[in-house]
Amino acid sequence: MSVDTTRGGVSRVIGGESGHRSFFGGTHSRGRVIAFVAAFLAAVILTPLFGIWGLLIALLVGGGGFLLTQRTHRGSILDRRTRRTRWAQRLKDGTDRFEPYTAAQWDERTREYQEARDSAAKRAAWKQLSALRATPDGADGMGWLHSAPNEPGIAWHAPVGEPNYLSVTFTVTGQMSGVESSSVMRRAAEGWGMFLASRAAPTSLVGDVQMLTRVLPADSTPHEAWVADAQDPTAPLEAKKSYEQVLRIAGGDAMVQRHFVTVSWPITAAFIDAAKKYGPGRDGWRGLMQQEIASTVRGLIDARVGQVETLSARRLGAVMLHQQNPSRPIDQVAGVNPAALGLPSHDEFSAHVVDGIDPSTGKPVEWWHRTAAIRAENLAVGARGQLWLLDLLIGADIHFVRSLAFHVHLVPNGEARESARRDLLRDRAAAIEDAEKGRLANDVTGANMSAAARRDADLAHGSPHHGGTWVGYVTISETSRSELMKASRSLEETCSTGLGIERLEWLDSYQSAASGTTWPIGRGLGSPTPSLGTRLARALAGTSEKESL
Structure with missing residues (x-):
């Protein structure tokens, strides 16, 4: 992504480009590619056998696949089905x-x-x-490599159909608090970029x-506890009520x-090989x-994200339980079992x-959650x-509890540069083909080519930058179906x-x-399939030698 620091802070051009180019050019979905391949095979096999009827069948397969996978503001027909x-x-x-x-x-x-007799009873x-x-379901296959109290919790994930991985969570206070100068903002952005690049x-x-x-919502409990300890016993009753009113007004919509x-x-294999040098198993x-x-x-700390603290297994569990039941305080570790x-929940x-x-009242509560993905192809360039994202974090029009997460899969410079140049080459070829055939320039091809050119420039030989793929998610929470519908709108x-x-x-x-x-x-972003050249380079690199440190 190109960086422009001429206007005080740091800006980057994002949006529009959804991924690497397919064999047919552009960023066709997997379903469309399968439909095109099926149409091609149908034409090759059926045309010699049935003549024009075989060709017609191939055209119907290709056209039907195109219509079923055509993207709209509500997704494609295939997606909805x-x-x-x-x-x-x-x-x-029953899942x-x-x-x-x-x-x-x-x-x-x-x-x-086992005791059920008829099929209906067995199904139930x-x-x-x-x-x-x-x-x-959101933490399928999650366990722990290390879950000792007051020590960094190391989660071990083995989700079905995905590679295993370990994860550790850190809590930070943020890069900026209040009004900061443009130079502070620039250094903060550069620090975070260097953290990802390293x-x-x-x-x-x-x-x-x-x-x-x-x-x-803001928790006024610490303020109330401070008042209980620090207030003058001889203070007038009106003064005490006044402070309670201040807390109530200040925390109403905060x-x-x-x-x-x-x-x-x-x-x-590289992780396992490196771990062998630290001990067995x-x-x-x-x-x-x-x-x-x-x-x-x-x-x-070097990335200027404020105070950094590693979460233990129980503290991470407290956060997850709070996100499922926002009535539970996010820092309430009491009663948390990392396993x-x-x-209990159900899906609509x-x-x-x-x-x-609700721990404060002991009464049952019901929370409704809904999650949406934020993808690059759905962003205006x-x-x-x-x-x-400030409006999404502190917007005056949204007062519901929410979580906003962005996942970045890190790609080394060499692999990212190879992908960028391959995409740029295919986009230029598509643009030249349109020009030679007298067709109007395709806006999608132009946007993709511009994005690929920026990536190629950023990843030039000797550049400290590396590549990455990203996706964002936002989850909103409300206490009823009707309120969740309003929050979604x-x-x-x-x-x-x-x-x-x-x-x-x-x-x-x-x-x-x-x-x-x-x-x-760390759930929500699958690793992209590496190219043949990338797999070959990784195989040639191998693992470290037994004698090396």
Whole structure:
């Protein structure tokens, strides 16, 4: 991304470009590529056999695939059909509900399933059994490498169908507080960029970095406790009531922010090889992670993100439980079991509904959550400064609890430069083809070519910059279905008018799993498939020699 520091702060041009180019040029979806390949094979096989009818069938396959995968502001027909099919399957299997696993409940429901006589009873018993799971959908396959109290918690993730990785979460106070000069803002941006660049080097073991901001109502309890200890016993009753009124007015609509940074280490051959030098088995993993955590803390301090503190397993669990049940204080560690981080819940098509208890009253509460993705192709192309998300964080029109997370997958300079040049070459070829055939220039091709050219310039030989892919997620929380509907509309309006986000991609039909993308556990961004050249280069690099330190 190009950097422009001529206007005080730092601005970067983002948006428009959705990913690397496909074989057919442009950024076609996987479904469209499959449809085009199927049409080509149909033409090759059926035309010699059936003549014009075979060619007609191939054209229908290609045209149908094009229409089914055509993007609109509500997604493509194929996307909508996929969501409906997924939701119907979840209802059938009973995975739309979650209940924390207990051995007693499992044995009881297993017995009920075995004793069921007819098919309807068996289906009902199976759905009850399927609801019992060890972890909620948003943290599928999550365990712990190290969960000792008052020590950095190292989460071990083994999600189904995805590579395993370790993650550690750090809480930070933020780069800026109040009004800061443009030079402070510039140094802060440069510091954060250097932090990411240092973790993207080929020798680094870090894979992803997640930045999370939790926006929640202000807690007046510390102020009330301070007043109880510091007030003059002889103070007039009117003065005490006046201060209580100040707290009530000031905290009525006040929202505060809590910032977290989650760093992920994929468990690759390089990681395992490096861990062997710190000890056998899992002890070596823990020894390596202790050094990686210390290095990350130093890097975050150098990046000017404020005070840095590593979360223990119980503190991370408290954050996750708070995000499921915002009535629970975010720092309430009492009663947290790192091995049981899910609350009973069920899904609706567009909501993740959690049942919890309000600790202050002891009464049951119900929270409705909805998550949307923010992708590059849905952003208007333009230069954006460091504060471009300010309306989403402190907007006057949105008063609901929310979490905003951005995930960055780090790509070494060489691999990113190869991808940028390959994309630029294909975009230029498409532009030349349009010109030779007398067609008007394609706006999408022009925007993609401009973005690829900026990436190629940033990643020129000798540049300290590295590459990356990113995605953003926002989760909103309300206490009822109607309030969640209103909050969804308010969020869409804020994003479209103030942020240039042309479309929020609501992750409906699997909202419980989508909630995990804004939990501080590094979920939500898959690693892109490396090219053949990249895989060959990694194979040639191998691992370290046994005799080396």
